[in-house]
Amino acid sequence: MYDVIVKNARIPQGHDTVLTNILVKDGKIAGFVESIEGLEGREIIDAKGNLTIPGCIDSHTHFMDPGFTHRENFLTGTSGAAAGGVTTIIDMPCCSVPSVRSVAQLENKIEKIKDKAIVDFALWGGVTGEDVREGWLHNVQEQADYGVTGFKVYMTPSVPTYPRVTDPEMYECFKAVAKTGLPVGVHAENFAMCDFYVNRFQEEGRMDGPAWAEARMILAEKVAIQLAISFAEDTGVRLHIVHMSTGIGADLVKEAKMRGLDVTAETCPHYLTLNYEETMSKYVQLAKIAPPIRTTEDNERLWKGIQEGSVDFIATDHAPYSLETEKLKEGFNIWTAFPGIPGVETMAPIIISEGYNKGRISLSRLVEILSTNAAKHYGLYPKKGIMNIGSDADFTIVDIDKEWTIEKDKMYCLNKYTPFDGFKLKGKIYKTIVRGKVVYEDGEGIVGEEGYGQFVKRQSIQKLDHIIKF
Amino acid sequence: MYDVIVKNARIPQGHDTVLTNILVKDGKIAGFVESIEGLEGREIIDAKGNLTIPGCIDSHTHFMDPGFTHRENFLTGTSGAAAGGVTTIIDMPCCSVPSVRSVAQLENKIEKIKDKAIVDFALWGGVTGEDVREGWLHNVQEQADYGVTGFKVYMTPSVPTYPRVTDPEMYECFKAVAKTGLPVGVHAENFAMCDFYVNRFQEEGRMDGPAWAEARMILAEKVAIQLAISFAEDTGVRLHIVHMSTGIGADLVKEAKMRGLDVTAETCPHYLTLNYEETMSKYVQLAKIAPPIRTTEDNERLWKGIQEGSVDFIATDHAPYSLETEKLKEGFNIWTAFPGIPGVETMAPIIISEGYNKGRISLSRLVEILSTNAAKHYGLYPKKGIMNIGSDADFTIVDIDKEWTIEKDKMYCLNKYTPFDGFKLKGKIYKTIVRGKVVYEDGEGIVGEEGYGQFVKRQSIQKLDHIIKF
Amino acid sequence: MYDVIVKNARIPQGHDTVLTNILVKDGKIAGFVESIEGLEGREIIDAKGNLTIPGCIDSHTHFMDPGFTHRENFLTGTSGAAAGGVTTIIDMPCCSVPSVRSVAQLENKIEKIKDKAIVDFALWGGVTGEDVREGWLHNVQEQADYGVTGFKVYMTPSVPTYPRVTDPEMYECFKAVAKTGLPVGVHAENFAMCDFYVNRFQEEGRMDGPAWAEARMILAEKVAIQLAISFAEDTGVRLHIVHMSTGIGADLVKEAKMRGLDVTAETCPHYLTLNYEETMSKYVQLAKIAPPIRTTEDNERLWKGIQEGSVDFIATDHAPYSLETEKLKEGFNIWTAFPGIPGVETMAPIIISEGYNKGRISLSRLVEILSTNAAKHYGLYPKKGIMNIGSDADFTIVDIDKEWTIEKDKMYCLNKYTPFDGFKLKGKIYKTIVRGKVVYEDGEGIVGEEGYGQFVKRQSIQKLDHIIKF
Amino acid sequence: MYDVIVKNARIPQGHDTVLTNILVKDGKIAGFVESIEGLEGREIIDAKGNLTIPGCIDSHTHFMDPGFTHRENFLTGTSGAAAGGVTTIIDMPCCSVPSVRSVAQLENKIEKIKDKAIVDFALWGGVTGEDVREGWLHNVQEQADYGVTGFKVYMTPSVPTYPRVTDPEMYECFKAVAKTGLPVGVHAENFAMCDFYVNRFQEEGRMDGPAWAEARMILAEKVAIQLAISFAEDTGVRLHIVHMSTGIGADLVKEAKMRGLDVTAETCPHYLTLNYEETMSKYVQLAKIAPPIRTTEDNERLWKGIQEGSVDFIATDHAPYSLETEKLKEGFNIWTAFPGIPGVETMAPIIISEGYNKGRISLSRLVEILSTNAAKHYGLYPKKGIMNIGSDADFTIVDIDKEWTIEKDKMYCLNKYTPFDGFKLKGKIYKTIVRGKVVYEDGEGIVGEEGYGQFVKRQSIQKLDHIIKF
């Protein structure tokens, strides 16, 4: 007697797919069978022949809880995740009050959010310039021991409660994180460059959306990544470039990998598909993020990075702000509005549509960049990230040929805006299943329960192979 | 009702293994289940918790049948395969009478061997200098259409019925094979170099075993590979270096891959583990092969090649000669004895022992180099080379910790000699299963039937990704 | 009738040298003859068969005049130059009051120093963060038009009158200098890194000399050079790394050259011959400079850079401070003493002894790095930097085998200290000749006159070829 | 009292030129003076302000003497040299009877030609497959000791008296030459490739000129160079690729240099300026040479090689055949005519016109590739190849702006044909001076005497620096 049988699931097998039935017991995969004749399940979920892949992971979200729950909270955030086929998110340490930079703060955060989550979640640890200055770096190993997946470091200011690092502070943080064996995730933009040109453009009176992208120029990301790589080479830390937005970034990461350095990178759907001239002219502050949307050339070079392995996986940097008070308030403009957009809900559909369905990536690469690689990189594998016997029964079932259009008003997250509003896609989430339980169903909406989602500690320290495909 | 259930099989899953039960129907995998409660099978095979991997493939054998059956034949050859955990072999076109260079000759060969095979087999096509000179290159596409897996080309003379190519003839062969989309497998040694130094050393009176290796020097393989790569670059053919014996070869293939060329390579267990000074001093003509065994430095560089991906998979170049008449006959010496050794029977155990059990390669890499990659490269995948639902139920079950010693007299092949006689191993074949049927069992010996083995046509044209791990 | 004949001069010719007589008319070279029979000269200078090379150039001096004449002044500075075989110096814009960042300030400086110089001099232009902030960048082209040789930029603070640049300010400076076609010379150390570790080491109570070098670590130079190269690539400016102290720097410059970028570098005698552990333990603040003296490994890698062409020429960063009030004053220590040492007087002898006489470099490379390359790079060639017919008759005559020891008390510069005190050399300046006139003679001392030295405007815009020797 | 004064000579000085007067005593340069007032010379040669460079060197001629004097002889050959501004030639060992492969044969050749030469000459040594087979390799060191400049090896057959090498014979030759420290000059084409396609095209009935170039394809040169480089790497011999005709060759040589190998190359004027489609259609067998003329793309890539340093200097492969009996005889065609063209007479004018006057190369590079580098490479420097005091007074005086047209009937060599007939040039030889004596004068023609030209032994063993300009 199985708890659940997911029948008629088309799963990836080598180059191709195979139709099978997935057996689930105690929330874990117990088998795959060609025929369920003679087998019983308490619950039968019919995948109806749809593509069934390991549950997607968004390893870079800011669900703003506790503290900024007018922007997002764990219920709305994980609802969006479920609707977007994401079965596990890894939340950032910065955008909550207090920010998460110690075990006590981790425990506080988990306490505040544990009854809200619809999908599973892991957590990033934190370390800032303040921790260096105040002698608090012992918190790094303690957070690692507690089970965080990595440590976030900001080269530019973001929220006041989570100060940026100067160059030597970053170097000190890298040394501390290196000892844990975990990756350090770096927001890589040269602060002085960004600050200078944002001020200059403001002084010059530019008020157009594209001004934001031109001020936070590609060069500012390039030199920040170069600096981080040099510090990583010196300290031996595992360096991860979060939300990498530029083609030159992919080149730098590739070169570092080829030299044997432990450097990885994620990019986001918007850096793969949108260009700033069009998008920021149209959406202005609603498309304001940091780093900014770049050019179509960057889009293509990042796809190439995804294909060849210089870019390791996809995440969203989901970070919405209040439309009323932080984005569109009377008098707010491209300079004064807060930088951030939601993303968890649209990640998988966009990558499936633009990547797999447009022939840019194979099915096996799709699974790697949406699920497996993040799971491995952050030590959640093989509990998450793969459909092995014994793994969690997390599935993203996709109606691969269904055409639809993103509509901001149908989103589940709290603040309903996105630069993808009106974006046409092929491939829609059919069902999202977390540990054998359907939490989202196309047509029905969210069917999961608040608090069903569990906190997942890092299982072990694992590294992605650094593989380049020529 | 399943035909067969392989119970208590420990199969690779990501970084690790999982204990499962494998369901088999019609010779194909029908499922994996944690528990077989409620399931029935006509036959239950108990793997007893042993490691179960996709059936190993030896893609480079010379079973000498029809024509030279005093050396080996398809019954003895496939018996050795079964005993060595090999469920599919791909036989070379050269060492049979007639050699295989046309569809008629393919059909003749299949007719002669089809009732002898214990494991499955596919076939290489052939093309020689004679085919170029005589205007017979149309046979290339015809063989491809018939289902061969690739085409073998010899830069040095081997058997009289299968003439070598001169440089321009090789170039013409490459152009012809390029059109088929299939790989050309090249025996890469510079003939003039080998010939000159073999003659010179003979004239100088050297009669020691190592003289053979010194005469057919590393440089002769290096320049032959360089030439083949340049011709491949020019013609666009998929170039495969068979039985690559040198570290410099691995470097050249890596460099070619990094330039985007479609160049692959196999190496053999003896090139990974033996050095000529020791081995050829001890075994003299019994260890005489071409290319010869090299140095310990080459061993290590080839393991590195296996690790990083410059060497794609393992094969054996199994080519035994008659001990009585061709190797040890009165008056035969290092120069006059025929060059060749058996290998199909010891390939998997040696690679498991020296590679996986000594920590040189991971389990997933082990499976790739013994099974998956050859299957993909030669278009047999996913029928062969993987344990997918729907794939052939070919399994190599390994008693991973069992220590044993290779003894030549216990071999199944016809001529019982090997430079590995007395070699100590950890890891022994427990059972060999072809399409759900046990053909070999430790302790029992060969339990398969003559003629059970099937001819497998190439399924499609597939390419290995050219991946380098840094 | 010639003005001067320098007889018995042994001049470099290809791989070798040739004994000749040099004819001089109007301060310029008018010919070379094997025999002076039948020729007359108003003055005959006998080189006595000594090696005679083009007058050496120190393209990086801080003669501190006007403004800090208690440190050095143009009379003492150029006396040291003459004694050191240097016939032309190029003075930096920073260490005078006012600093030189406009044509008016250039004219003021020339007025103040023109009656003091014993050897010829050219001048660097200046640009700082203040010029960016205040909108004074128009001064850049104006200085270029006036005849400066390049522009100096500081990434770290040096003197209060010459503010450092932030990263975006450096980028703006590069854009402005790029338009002139002249090189920008960058003091490349990451300010925040240096500042942080200097403070930390002070807090930790380190008072030893080596602490200075460990605080201003190699990594701080590495990342500063990387940043400058990225900015140079983006702006197209000709980037020159002044006083490069690290082996990794040579690697970065080489790599940039091989990518076709216009990046050059100079190093100093102390970075080629001294290591910080020994030297800073012994001399403490008397050896305090920025960047600091490095390791013996850096010495060797910089010599290699000189040999292969990644390092383009030698300069000294001559910048002495008052022994009484700025270096050794009661209570001054490694942290509070001013950073700087003299160098113009010992450059050529050290490079001749350690480079040429120890076989590290050929005679032709010696001439390039002490004279020709700086002349070309800064647009003074062929007036300076070569012994062509028509070139200025500037000669450094060297008694190539004479052994001697540097003694600080015999120095001509104002503040008599040097980390080379007691350093044994082979090769001594025999005579220094500027435009046909002897200004220094071994045994006699300075024989030139104050004010004889002329201001030399840049003659044209020239570039060094970027040549790497493999 | 000087023997000769060459007055009003404009000589290269750094980036520019300077007008001077050159003093000559005993055939050597004794000085350069701005004014000759007060100086006497037995003879005054007026250069009239024309560009005066070191006498050009053609280091690759086949003057066919003794033995094939119906093709060329040392009088006609050196007359052509003089007319072409060439003051030294280095004659190949192959095209005389007997060929030159021993000291006795060297002495015989010198005896036969010494009374004919108008310009100076040095000699190549020889080594062939026959020398390997017959055990005559001791002749290699003996020839080196006698003073040859290098050793020629043929991968393809040329003349019957000078057999080609097989691959192992080439390897043996390289080992023998490696011991001498001298370069081995290789005619690098894959023989089997050339032979096969020449035969095939003939069989196919192609009779057009371009067929020759298509048969001896670029790939045949590429793989031959690769082989030679691998053998050079193994043996340590200094490898020189003679008459390199392809762009890919320049790439291979560059790569070898960058790996630190001692590999050099020459190309010829026809490979830099002509393309086979046009030239061979027009001149058919009169433009037949081996390797053949290539494409305009090869022209450009070879110019780039000359610019960046991957190609080291220019030579001509001057090898004319009898128009009557070997080129244009009744019934002779593209396949049967002998391969070879003259070149010594047009080398310098073509390179001056197409290289320097068209701005492809600087004046200093012009001097290097026409004179200095060959002199250094072959150990004749600084006696030849430079205008140093003490060097031979060999000058090529060029009327740099004079426009003219090559006319075959005005040539001095014996068989008057050239694919450059009708080629328009800017820059003409004004005077050719050997050891202070005019041997050719524009308008006057040859004014030198038979037998004035001297045999020049190699002075020493020298190597070119391997420098790449990025």
Ligand SMILES: [Zn+2]
């Ligand atoms: Zn960020």
Ligand SMILES: [Zn+2]
């Ligand atoms: Zn973020």
Ligand SMILES: [Zn+2]
């Ligand atoms: Zn073979």
Ligand SMILES: [Zn+2]
């Ligand atoms: Zn074989």
Ligand SMILES: [Zn+2]
């Ligand atoms: Zn400085």
Ligand SMILES: [Zn+2]
């Ligand atoms: Zn300085």
Ligand SMILES: [Zn+2]
């Ligand atoms: Zn030739």
Ligand SMILES: [Zn+2]
């Ligand atoms: Zn030739």
